[in-house]
Amino acid sequence: MQVVRAEAIAVGTPPLTSVEVVNMVLSQDSSNGTFLKNAGIAECSSRSRSSGEDALHSQLAAEKECSAALQAQMDVLKKDNERTKSDFLMLK
Template sequence: MSDVAREAVNSSNTTFLKNDGIPTNSSKSQSASEEAFCQELASEKQGSVILHQQVEELKKKTEATEEALARTQRQYEKLKKQQNQSNVILMRILNLNTPCASSQP
């Protein structure tokens, strides 16, 4: 029997066994490696999903922190303006009292 004929018989037998649901030696090792690859892929996908969730949580926390910082800055500017206004009023009061105090004997 020629090499080509022998290969045709072997490959057709293997194909028949695979189609019939009977695992061959090569399909067993291929199935095991495919299964290991699929498990690794599933594990990496799960890790990717977890990382994506963590990134989304961090984005939300960052956004909340930035909003809180903006509120704090607005409050600070408002208080600073009020303090400046209070200082102006206090200086006016002191200036009103100073001439009167110096004119009294």
């Protein structure tokens, strides 16, 4: 069991938030990871993904790829639009 040592707090220093306290405790040498095990939280690397998770990751990858393709098309259309505006202004 680890011992958390109290540190002196300077006058006027705001108290730590609960997130900061948990982060501080977890950042200490926790090589055995008993806190996470006791809390029922397994590390992602120590468990295998279910088929549902694999399907979601595949779907997310496909959507990211589609989004990138759409962004590329938008960039081309923006350039074409700017060129068309420039040509139109030259004709005026």
